[in-house]
Amino acid sequence: GDSVTQTEGLVTLTKGLPVMLNCTYQTTYSPFLFWYVQHLNEAPKLLLKSSTDNKRTEHQGFYATLHKSSSSFHLQKSSVQLSDSALYFCALSGGGYKLTFGTGTSLLVDP
Amino acid sequence: NAGVIQTPRHKVTGKGQEATLWCEPISGHSAVFWYRQTIVQGLEFLTYFRNQAPIDDSGMPKERFSAQMPNQSHSTLKIQSTQPQDSAVYLCASSFQGNTEVFFGKGTRLTVV
Numbered sequence: 001g002d003s004v005t006q007t008e009g010l011v012t013l014t015k016g017l018p019v020m021l022n023c024t025y026q027t028t029y030s031p032f033l034f035w036y037v038q039h040l041n042e043a044p045k046l047l048l049k050s051s052t053d054n055k056r057t058e059h060q061g062f063y064a065t066l067h068k069s070s071s072s073f074h075l076q077k078s079s080v081q082l083s084d085s086a087l088y089f090c091a092l093s094g095g096g097y098k099l100t101f102g103t104g105t106s107l108l109v110d111p
Numbered sequence: 112n113a114g115v116i117q118t119p120r121h122k123v124t125g126k127g128q129e130a131t132l133w134c135e136p137i138s139g140h141s142a143v144f145w146y147r148q149t150i151v152q153g154l155e156f157l158t159y160f161r162n163q164a165p166i167d168d169s170g171m172p173k174e175r176f177s178a179q180m181p182n183q184s185h186s187t188l189k190i191q192s193t194q195p196q197d198s199a200v201y202l203c204a205s206s207f208q209g210n211t212e213v214f215f216g217k218g219t220r221l222t223v224v
Contacts (some may be wrong), residue, residue, distance in 0.1 A: 036215075042200070043114070043215040044154075078200060097142060097206075098167065099213060103153035 002027045002094040006102035013080050014110050019073040021088055021105045023064075029095030033066050033073040036101075038087040046087075048075070085109045114135065115216035117203050123222045124193045132188040132219045134203030141208060143177055143186050148200040150216065157201075160186060193223045
């Protein structure tokens with residue numbers, strides 16, 4: 001079945017520094033990848049999505065590129081802000097309706 | 112648009128009691144999902160309805176969990192004989208057609224004591 005791996009459970013950074021959150025996946029179908037962000041006591045919200053190989057997608061300063069050759073969809077931002085502190089989930093739709101999520105990465109930004 | 116509405120936001124039940132969780136999807140959305148969120152497992156798929164019909168319940172624990180969607184405006188997740196390991200945040204989500212952007216509710220935090 002489909003699977004998503006996020007290797008970092010917790011990332012702590014100082015405001016203004018760049019960040020990369022890792023996401024790799026496995027599927028036998030044509031992949032559609034997503035990043036969701038969940039702030040404390042809030043609903044997960046879609047941040048980015050892509051199904052196009054080697055094309056960078058951006059939103060709210062975050063960006064990611066789907067690389068089918070390495071089965072990766074890493075999330076990056078060049079300068080994190082305090083408001084970026086949240087839980088980030090990578091998710092995969094491997095050909096249908098069901099989203100398979102990674103275990104999530106908590107990003108904590110210090111002043 | 113109030114988004115996906117879940118009630119209650121918090122529920123505490125005693126071991127062995129029943130818990131019913133409610134979800135109101137976004138009006139016009141034909142796809143409804145239930146997920147369970149824990150720190151260890153992250154977000155786990157439980158079940159999926161399309162146009163109120165159950166399509167996929169492959170993530171549901173078979174013995175004590177059940178989900179229904181009696182009309183297009185609400186779905187319920189029922190857990191019978193709750194156990195401490197059922198403690199989690201249960202998230203409901205909806206989308207327009209099931210393969211488009213999925214919108215989540217804020218979840219119900221279930222604590223079984």
